[in-house]
Amino acid sequence: MNHETYLTTPTEIRWVVSLSANCFHAADAMRRGRRLANPSLARVLDEPVGRLQETVLSHGLDENLFWSHLVPLSAGIENNTRLVELALAKTIGPGGRATAMVGSLAGRVADVEAAVRRELPELVEQLAAGAEPMAARWHESGPALLQMIVARTDPRLAASRADVILVPAVSGGDGMAHLLYNTVWIEAVETDPEPRLPEVARLAWLIAQLNIDLPALSETIPRDRLPLVARAALLPAALDAAAEIQPYGADRPTISLALEHWRVAGPDRVDLADVLSTWWRSHLEMEPAWNVSLAALDRMIHA
Numbered sequence: 001m002n003h004e005t006y007l008t009t010p011t012e013i014r015w016v017v018s019l020s021a022n023c024f025h026a027a028d029a030m031r032r033g034r035r036l037a038n039p040s041l042a043r044v045l046d047e048p049v050g051r052l053q054e055t056v057l058s059h060g061l062d063e064n065l066f067w068s069h070l071v072p073l074s075a076g077i078e079n080n081t082r083l084v085e086l087a088l089a090k091t092i093g094p095g096g097r098a099t100a101m102v103g104s105l106a107g108r109v110a111d112v113e114a115a116v117r118r119e120l121p122e123l124v125e126q127l128a129a130g131a132e133p134m135a136a137r138w139h140e141s142g143p144a145l146l147q148m149i150v151a152r153t154d155p156r157l158a159a160s161r162a163d164v165i166l167v168p169a170v171s172g173g174d175g176m177a178h179l180l181y182n183t184v185w186i187e188a189v190e191t192d193p194e195p196r197l198p199e200v201a202r203l204a205w206l207i208a209q210l211n212i213d214l215p216a217l218s219e220t221i222p223r224d225r226l227p228l229v230a231r232a233a234l235l236p237a238a239l240d241a242a243a244e245i246q247p248y249g250a251d252r253p254t255i256s257l258a259l260e261h262w263r264v265a266g267p268d269r270v271d272l273a274d275v276l277s278t279w280w281r282s283h284l285e286m287e288p289a290w291n292v293s294l295a296a297l298d299r300m301i302h303a
Contacts, residue, residue, distance in 0.1 A: 010143050011207060012161040015135055017128045020083070021075035023116050024109075025167040025185060027052065028067050029174070036170045044119040045112065052108035059101050066091045070109075071185065072178040075165045080113070081106045090180075123168070131166040131188045137200045138164075141245055145204040148241035149234065154290035156217060157234075159210045164203070174263060175202055177209040179227065184210070194261050196248045202262055205238035217291050221298045229298045231264045232272065236280040252277040266301050275300050 026041055027049045036042040056063050069090040070083070077083040084106045088098040116123060150157045165185035173193040175186035184206040192199050209230040212218055221229055235258055236250035243249035256273040259265070266272035279300055283293045 011146060011159050013138065013142075013207075014161065014163045015131065016075050016163050016165045017124055017131060018075040018165065019116070019124045020078065020113060021071065021165045021185065022123060022127060022167050023113050024067075024071050024074045025165075026170045027112055028071050029170050031063070031067070034171050037172050038168065038170060041116070041120065041123075041168070041170065044115045048108070048111040048115045052105075052112055055104055055108045059105070061088075061091060061101075068178070069180075072165070072181040072183045075163070075183070075185075080109045084109055127166060127168055127188060130190065133190065134166065134186070134188050134199070134203075138203060140200075142200050142204055145201055145238070145241045145244070146207060148244065149204055149208045149237045152237045152240060152284075153208075153234070154217060156214060157208050157211045157290075159207065162207050162210055164207075173199065173202075173261065175206050177206045177227075177230070179210055179213045179230070182210050194257065196246065196254060197258055197261050198242055198246060201238050201242035201245075204241065205234050205262070208234045208238065212294075218294055220291070220295045225298060225302060228264075228266065229294060229301065231262075232266065232276060232301065233294055233297050235259070235262065235264060236276055250277075250280055255280075270301055272301070 023045075026036060027045055029036060030042065030045055030049050031053045036045075053063070056066055066087060069087040073083055073086055077086065081102060084102050085098070088101060088105070092098055146158065159182060161182065163181070163183040165183060166188045167185050169187040169189045171187065173187055173189050175184060177184045184203070186199070186203050186206060189199055212230040212234070213226060218226055218229075236255055239248065239250040239254055239258060248254045252273055255276050259272055264272070266275070275297075279293075279297050288296075
């Protein structure tokens with residue numbers, strides 16, 4: 001690659017199991033119309049999540065933006081009032097308007113947690129026990145996969161640390177990177193839902209996205225478009241790295257499969273699998289600097 005040489009160090013992973021994160025990950029999935037794999041959890045959350053979502057909308061908040069802060073923040077903040085204060089500050093900024101919303105939203109947030117605590121008191125203990133296989137698989141092959149991803153892209157993508165929030169497999173496998181918080185969450189599934197897409201590769205793909213917001217790598221890409229560009233750009237690199245542990249790489253069929261199972265969707269008019277196949281071949285053949293290649297992908301997706 002035509003870039004300077006940078007020293008990389010193994011990413012320090014902090015594994016996080018949190019009742020609040022479990023609740024609001026499931027709640028976020030429900031409000032986006034996902035069917036929860038755990039019918040008991042869906043039943044318990046249906047009414048309080050509906051009331052919380054009604055309150056969010058009644059205040060005129062950008063619901064996707066609010067939830068994008070609420071979910072990662074919930075893993076580290078136990079006080080619901082403080083959680084809502086910070087989520088609102090990130091969504092609309094501090095001030096009188098946010099202050100006026102805190103009470104009603106904090107009450108709805110507390111209702112969601114209380115419902116889960118009352119009906120599923122052993123949820124966190126069950127998740128902690130089920131998380132051990134994921135951590136073991138990461139320690140076995142995850143760091144090597146992550147290093148192979150950054151070797152194919154840019155060494156500066158190797159974050160020095162990352163929080164990995166383990167949440168229940170409410171939708172049979174899912175995950176998301178929160179760039180602002182150096183945090184990813186991933187569903188702790190017992191086995192790979194799709195054998196051609198190892199979950200450890202999904203986790204490496206998520207962690208590799210965390211440093212993509214460095215100005216030297218992505219300053220030309222509009223902030224609102226960067227999350228999609230990050231997910232798309234690192235996907236073929238993760239698939240090529242995963243070919244070291246299973247016989248599939250970043251060909252078009254596997255890219256298409258990963259877009260579906262890793263829940264990456266581009267604009268309606270764009271065939272994202274074709275775009276990524278073409279772009280990735282060009283990236284490997286021409287070896288441009290990563291920021292140049294990333295800007296090219298952004299233009300191809302949003303042309």
